[in-house]
Amino acid sequence: MNLEATKMELIEMLLSTKKATVLKKVKAILEEDQAQLTKEDYAIIDARRDSHLKGESKSFSWEQTKKQILKS
Secondary structure, eight states: OOHHHHHHHHHHHHHHOOOHHHHHHHHHHHHHHSOOOOHHHHHHHHHHHHHHHTTOSOOOOHHHHHHHHHHO
16 A cells, blocks of 8 residues: 555545535544644744745645655
8 A cells, every 4th residue: 555645545535525524533533643742843833834934945836745745
């Protein structure tokens, strides 16, 4: 199984679903699976967000990101 391709398929399915119940179930599953972020994690995220908002980091469109993931 190609993990990245499976993730892309799931993302596309989530984007196309019209059922709120499906989204709630998926969200609950993912929240159970995720570890809690530490204060240090939040500090890194905040610093990266600030850098992005100041235009100091590079960003990519969805199409660019999708191509890069599928290329891997």
